[in-house]
Amino acid sequence: MKVHKVSSRSQHKQRNATKRHNKNKWHKKVRSLDSTLPNTSPGTAKLEQQIAKSEKPTVKRLQKLYTKPVTFIPKNSCAEEEKVTAPSVTSAHVHTNGGTELDDSSTSVDSKEWSEYANSVLQNGKESSNTELPDTDKQEEDDLQFHAHLDHTNNRAVLVMKPGQVLCFRGKCLLTCLYGHVEVLGFTIEEGQQSYPLFSSPSHCPLTIKALGNNPPSSKNKKEGLLEAKAIVRKYFSSEPSKKLMSEVDSDSCVVLLEPLDTPLTRFLTSFSELAEIFGLNSKELRSQATIYNPVLSAMGVTALRGPCAQGLVTSPSFREAISSLLSAWAGEFDRCPVILVCGAKSSGKSTFNRHLMNSLLNHTVSVEYLECDLGQTEFTPPGCLSLCTITEPVLGPPFTHLRDPKHMVYYGLANCQADIDRYLESLKSLWRHVSGESPVIINTMGWVKGHGFLILVDLIRLFSITHVVQLSYGNAPQCQLLTPEFLRTAHGWQTHPPQSTLTEEPASHLNTQSHVFLSVQSEFESAGTSGEMQHQRSNELRDLALLSYFSQLQSSEPGPIRPLHCFIPYQVPHSSVAIGVMHCEVAPNNILYAVNASIVGLCCLSEKVVGRGGPVVLSQTPVCQCVGLGVLRGIDMARGLYFLVTPVSPSVLRHVNCLLLGEITLPKKMLIKQHGVEGDLPYVTTDYSFEAKGAGKIHIYKGLTRPGL
Numbered sequence: 001m002k003v004h005k006v007s008s009r010s011q012h013k014q015r016n017a018t019k020r021h022n023k024n025k026w027h028k029k030v031r032s033l034d035s036t037l038p039n040t041s042p043g044t045a046k047l048e049q050q051i052a053k054s055e056k057p058t059v060k061r062l063q064k065l066y067t068k069p070v071t072f073i074p075k076n077s078c079a080e081e082e083k084v085t086a087p088s089v090t091s092a093h094v095h096t097n098g099g100t101e102l103d104d105s106s107t108s109v110d111s112k113e114w115s116e117y118a119n120s121v122l123q124n125g126k127e128s129s130n131t132e133l134p135d136t137d138k139q140e141e142d143d144l145q146f147h148a149h150l151d152h153t154n155n156r157a158v159l160v161m162k163p164g165q166v167l168c169f170r171g172k173c174l175l176t177c178l179y180g181h182v183e184v185l186g187f188t189i190e191e192g193q194q195s196y197p198l199f200s201s202p203s204h205c206p207l208t209i210k211a212l213g214n215n216p217p218s219s220k221n222k223k224e225g226l227l228e229a230k231a232i233v234r235k236y237f238s239s240e241p242s243k244k245l246m247s248e249v250d251s252d253s254c255v256v257l258l259e260p261l262d263t264p265l266t267r268f269l270t271s272f273s274e275l276a277e278i279f280g281l282n283s284k285e286l287r288s289q290a291t292i293y294n295p296v297l298s299a300m301g302v303t304a305l306r307g308p309c310a311q312g313l314v315t316s317p318s319f320r321e322a323i324s325s326l327l328s329a330w331a332g333e334f335d336r337c338p339v340i341l342v343c344g345a346k347s348s349g350k351s352t353f354n355r356h357l358m359n360s361l362l363n364h365t366v367s368v369e370y371l372e373c374d375l376g377q378t379e380f381t382p383p384g385c386l387s388l389c390t391i392t393e394p395v396l397g398p399p400f401t402h403l404r405d406p407k408h409m410v411y412y413g414l415a416n417c418q419a420d421i422d423r424y425l426e427s428l429k430s431l432w433r434h435v436s437g438e439s440p441v442i443i444n445t446m447g448w449v450k451g452h453g454f455l456i457l458v459d460l461i462r463l464f465s466i467t468h469v470v471q472l473s474y475g476n477a478p479q480c481q482l483l484t485p486e487f488l489r490t491a492h493g494w495q496t497h498p499p500q501s502t503l504t505e506e507p508a509s510h511l512n513t514q515s516h517v518f519l520s521v522q523s524e525f526e527s528a529g530t531s532g533e534m535q536h537q538r539s540n541e542l543r544d545l546a547l548l549s550y551f552s553q554l555q556s557s558e559p560g561p562i563r564p565l566h567c568f569i570p571y572q573v574p575h576s577s578v579a580i581g582v583m584h585c586e587v588a589p590n591n592i593l594y595a596v597n598a599s600i601v602g603l604c605c606l607s608e609k610v611v612g613r614g615g616p617v618v619l620s621q622t623p624v625c626q627c628v629g630l631g632v633l634r635g636i637d638m639a640r641g642l643y644f645l646v647t648p649v650s651p652s653v654l655r656h657v658n659c660l661l662l663g664e665i666t667l668p669k670k671m672l673i674k675q676h677g678v679e680g681d682l683p684y685v686t687t688d689y690s691f692e693a694k695g696a697g698k699i700h701i702y703k704g705l706t707r708p709g710l
C-alpha cells in the first residue's frame with residue numbers, strides 16, 4: 001500500500017476531516033462511550049506497594065453455574081439411531097487392542113481404515129485378550145479401557161471412568177461432568193458445573209482427565225448412588241445404552257459428557273495448512289504409535305494416549321509440596337493476600353506450574369490475579385504486552401486457546417525487555433497499581449535469569465512485596481542463585497538496592513523489608529530446560545499462535561468461510577486525533593508512516609489530549625500508557641489524512657484510543673502469505689521486490705535449522 005508524503009493540501013483537507021469527526025474520531029460503527037474504562041495510567045507511576053488488608057472472598061468457586069440441560073430427544077430418534085449403527089467390528093478386536101470398548105452404537109464411525117489401524121496397533125500392543133496377563137498388566141490394560149458410548153443423534157459421547165482412571169489425550173473437546181468429579185490440570189470439575197473447553201495441543205504436554213470418583217460423605221448409600229449414576233447415563237441416550245457401558249457404571253464412577261469443540265479460533269487456526277494438526281499428535285507420539293484405538297473418543301476429537309507418551313503433567317514431590325503450601329497460604333489467615341512470584345530459567349516449566357496453580361486456586365476462590373511479566377511467552381494476551389488479568393475460569397489448554405481481556409495492559413512492543421529495562425519496570429509498576437488485593441496474585445516472569453535478567457527478578461520481589469517466591473530448577477545444579485530471603489537482604493537489583501545499603505537510591509521505606517517464603521521446585525519432566533524442538537513448540541511459533549488467536553476474534557462466530565484481514569471494514573481515524581510512535585528503533589519522522597503501514601500497532605490511551613495541526617502527530621518519546629488491544633494498520637490515506645485500522649477491539653473502547661505504538665511484534669507470516677479466498681496478487685506481498693523501497697522488508701522464512709555451534 002502506498003504512503004504519500006504529507007502535502008499542505010492534504011493537511012487542509014484533513015483539518016476539515018478532523019472537524020467533522022471531532023467527537024467520533026474512530027469512524028465505523030461507533031457506539032456509546034464506555035464509562036467503565038479506567039483512566040490512563042501516567043507514564044511514571046509511583047510505586048504503591050501496600051495492598052490494602054482485605055477480607056478473603058468467602059465465596060468458593062462457583063458451583064452449579066448452570067446445569068447443562070439434557071437435550072430433548074424425539075421419540076422416533078431410537079429408530080434413527082439403530083439405522084446408523086451397523087456392527088462391523090467384533091469385540092475380539094476391541095480387547096486385543098488393549099483398551100477400547102466398542103459399543104455397538106459406536107461402530108458407525110468405524111471403518112476399514114480404523115480396523116486396519118487397530119490391527120497395526122495390536123501388533124505393537126502388549127498383549128492380546130486371550131493371553132494370560134499378570135495382575136499388574138491386567139490392571140494397566142483395564143485402566144486403558146475407556147468405556148464411551150456415542151449418541152449419534154446429538155453428536156456427543158458419554159464416558160464412564162472408574163476412580164483413579166486417567167485419560168491422557170491429544171485433541172480438543174467440551175467436557176461436562178455428569179456424575180462424580182474429575183480433575184484436569186489441577187482444576188476439579190464436578191457434577192452440576194458448566195461445560196469446560198479442553199485443548200490438548202502438541203505444543204505442550206498432553207492434558208489428562210483424572211477420575212476422582214464420587215464424594216464419599218454422601219447422603220446416599222452405595223445402591224442409591226449406583227441408581228442415580230445409571231439414571232444420569234440413560235438420560236443422555238435416546239435408546240438404552242449398551243449393557244457393557246451400564247455394567248461399568250458404579251456409585252463411585254465418574255461420568256462425563258464429551259462434545260466436539262468447534263470455535264472461530266479452532267476454525268481459523270486449522271484453516272492454515274501448517275496448523276491443520278494443531279490439535280493432533282506430535283511427531284514423537286506418531287512415531288511411537290502411542291494412541292489407543294477408540295472410535296467414540298475420536299469422533300469427539302479426542303485421541304487417547306498410552307505408554308511413555310501418556311505421562312501428561314509430571315509433578316515432582318517439590319512441585320506438589322509447593323502447590324499445597326500455596327493453597328494453604330490462601331486458605332489460612334493472612335494480613336495480605338498471597339503474592340506469588342514464579343521464576344526459573346527458560347523452559348523450566350514456569351507457565352505450566354502457573355496454570356496448575358491458578359486452576360488449583362480456582363477450586364477455592366472465585367478469582368486469581370495474574371501479572372504477566374514475560375513479554376515473549378504471554379499467557380492471556382498477545383506477545384509484547386505486559387498485563388494484569390483477573391482470572392475466573394480455569395485454563396485448560398495452551399495460552400493461545402485462552403486469550404482474555406486484561407484488566408490493564410501496557411504494550412511494550414518487543415518480545416524481551418533488554419533494550420529498555422527501565423521502561424519495562426515502569427510499565428509493570430503502572431500495572432501493579434491496579435492489583436485489587438482481594439485475590440491471590442500470580443506473577444509470571446521471563447526465563448532470563450542471568451545478568452540483568454536476574455537483577456530484574458530481585459527488583460520484582462522488592463517492588464511488589466512478594467510473599468512467596470517459587471523458583472523452578474532442573475538438573476543437578478540450579479540455573480541461578482536461589483532467591484531466598486537471606487540472599488535478598490544483600491542483593492542488588494536493577495533499580496532497587498538492599499535497604500541498609502548506603503548505595504540505596506530510593507528511601508528504604510519504599511522498599512519491601514518484609515521477608516518472603518521461598519519454595520524451590522525441582523522440575524523432573526523429560527524435556528525440562530530444553531527449548532521445544534518439535535513443530536509448534538518453538539517460542540516464535542507460539543508467539544505467532546497467540547497473535548493468530550488474537551486476530552481470530554475478527555472472524556464470525558458462525559461457521560463459514562475464513563475471511564482474510566483485508567475483508568474487514570477498517571475503522572478510519574484522522575491523523576491529527578491519534579499520535580503515532582515507534583518503540584523499538586529510531587525512525588526519522590518523515591519515514592514513520594512507511595514504517596507503520598501494514599503493521600501491528602498497540603492501541604493506546606495517553607492521558608493528555610492529542611491535537612494535531614493537520615499532519616500526523618509523531619511522539620518523540622515512548623510513553624508508558626494503557627493499551628486496549630492491538631490492530632493492524634492496513635492503510636494510510638494521505639489525501640484525506642486518515643489511518644485505516646482493523647481490530648477486534650470494540651468501538652466503545654476504541655473511542656479512548658489516541659495513540660498508536662509500533663513495536664517489533666509483526667504479523668504472523670501465515671496471515672500475509674496464506675490469505676484466504678484471494679485471487680491474483682496477495683495484498684501487502686510482492687515478489688517484485690526492491691530493497692531500495694522505503695518501508696519494505698523481506699519475509700524471512702524460519703526453517704527450524706539450528707545455528708552451527710548451538
Ligand SMILES: Nc1ncnc2c1ncn2[C@@H]1O[C@H](COP(=O)(O)OP(=O)(O)OP(=O)(O)O)[C@@H](O)[C@H]1O
Nearest residue numbers: 204205313314346347348349350351352377447525
Ligand atoms: N511438569 C511438567 N510435566 C510435563 N511437561 C511439562 C511440565 N512443565 C512444563 N512442561 C512442558 O515443557 C515445555 C515448557 O514448559 P513451560 O512453557 O511451562 O516452561 P517455561 O519455563 O514457562 O518456558 P519459557 O521460559 O519459554 O516461558 C512445555 O511444552 C510444557 O508442556
